[in-house]
Amino acid sequence: MLSLIFQYINGCLRHHKKQQCTMNLYQLYKTIFMRKRPEDVAAMVMELIGNELTKAQHITLNKAAKGSLKNRFMQYTSMMQSFAMPSGANRQVNKAAELFRLDQVPEVDGHDPEAIEGFIKKLSPQINKTFGKNDFMHHRLNRLSRKAIGLDISKRRYNKLFRHLQRMETKLEGLIAAYKKRAFQQVAKHGIVHRLSYDMFAQDKYTACFIAYYTARCNLRSEFTVNGQTRPFDKISQMLLKLSEDKGTPNYLAMAYVYPVAQTLEKLSDHERGQLLGKWTSLLEELAGMLKKLWHDNQINKETMVVKRGNDSSTWNITAGAWNKARDAWMNMIYAMGAEFVLDTMCFGKVMRLIAGDLAAWHRTAGSGLEPNTQVWQRLPLPWEVFEGEATCNKSTVKRACQRAGLDPELSGWIAPRTVGVAEFTPTPELVHGVSVANPFLATLLKKQGVFSGKKLKPLKTNLN
Structure with missing residues (x-):
């Protein structure tokens, strides 16, 4: 009887541990859609597999985990913990319900473009407006046209309803563009790991730990510096990758969503590599179209690439970063195949x-001059023109341009996958527009005032009498 009780208790403990592991894995999975600090992800990894690590592995992981927010006396950071979400259209939906005198406010998700479009298309026939026809001069109905279809409302009310639907369609276009920009920002940082399903992520917990931590490292914000950015693959990433290979059943396909290098890709089947190549090529096609539009909408100086008034530098830089990330992965796939x-x-x-x-100017003062990669960029056709077949550029063309700029065409990643070493772990800095600030509370204050933003400073609000 006693043995049966012990068996029952042990079974309950195993079930509880399995449930706890599943819950921790799901919390870890959610971080790949966020911008958690690597220290905080390392602490989550420590909770999940800390008791399975050797002493040396524990020391390596703890270099990051000890700096997590939960291990701080003041559990605060000025840095956003997620990619910024666009403002939705809930206010416009509520106003439409009021203007069109609906019996109740419809249950429309103001962050869902498809739901918003459906709502607009449902309302538009009430004033005989066609979706997409928004010209105030040419697409409105005059008094006779309104009378002919039995639309018995005043001109003032008709114009008010037309204008609101017009504004809602403009809001919808802006929302779609904002979501696309957000998706490109994610690609620029961590590839396509945000498209990874939970089932694939959770197949092997050691692989999951590597993916989550390395994604957090990839998501680090750029720092204002002339010395180059921190490389994401550090000694903790290296340890977690080796742990997954030594102790687990590594899921190399899942890894390739965020770490598409030769070490990972060579372990995939031809079918899996083909699938990934298709994903990256489709992404490049979408990015090429966006870059082409931005290039024509902005008067960008190709010779210097210095931003000037009127340039949408934020969208350009995000899209350029996504292109370079996708291009690197595409290049790696080409060589792997x-x-x-x-x-x-x-x-x-x-x-x-x-x-x-x-x-x-800082680069010039430091004696760097024009960055060599920019010199290569100057001498080559625009990438989207090459991708779309409008211009010719091959390996030899790029090689000559690199040599003229004093760059090694292979080591610099222009014609071959780049080889990147293993970086030392460095604590995540608190940044204000790329400038490192020692204290998170001071960083928040400086952000509110607009310090380092290049704009006029906002007055400091105080509660002093």
Whole structure:
């Protein structure tokens, strides 16, 4: 009887541990859609597998985990813990319900473009308006036309309803553009890992730990510096990757969503590599279209890539970053599949980000001059023109441009996958517009005042009498 009781208790404990592991894995999975500090993700990894680590592995992981917010006396950071969400259209939906005198406010998700579009299309026939026809001069109905269809409302009320639907469609277009920009920002930081399903993520907990921590490292914000950005693959990433290979059943396909390098891709089947190549190529096609539009909408100086008034530098830099990330993955896939011959016919280049004038001046003061990659960019056709077949650029063209700029074409990643070393772990800084600030509360204060933003400072509000 006693043995049966012990068996029952042990069974309950195993079930509880399994449930706890599943819950922790799901919390870890949610971080790949966020911008958690690597220290905080490391602490979550420590909770999940800390008791399975060797002493050396524990020390390595603890370099980050000890700096997590939960281990601080003041559990606060000035940095956003997620990618910024666009403001939705709930206010416009509520106003439409009021103007059109609906019996009740409809249950429309103001953050769902499809739901908003459906709502607009449902309301538009009430004033005989066609979705997409928003010209106030040409698409409105005059008095006779309204009378002919039995629309017995005043001109003032009709115009008010037309204008509101017009504004809602403008809001919808802006919301779609904002979501696309957000998606490109995620790609620029961590590839396509945000498209990873939970089932694939959770197949192996050690792989999941590597993916979550490395994604957090990829999501670090850029720092205002002339010395280059912190490389995401650090010694903790290296340890977690080796742990997944030694102790788990590594899911290399899941890894390739965020870490598409030769070490990962060579473990995939031809079918899996083909699937990934299709995803990255489709993404490049979408990005090429966006870059082309931005290029024509902005008067960008290709020679210097210094931002000037009127340039949408934020959208350009996000899209350029996404292009370069997708291009690197595409290049890695080409080499992993032994298809380097493709580059002899088509080898589109990187896209340079716009740089602030003060940072460009800092580079000149430091003796750097014009960045070599920008010199290569100057000499090559625009990448989207090459991708769309409007211009010719192959491996030899890029190689010559790199040599003229004093760059090694292979080591610099222009014609071959880049080889990146293992970085030391460094604590995540509190940044205000790219400038490191020691204290998170001071960083919040400086952000509110607009310090380092390049704009006029806002007055400091106090509660002093």
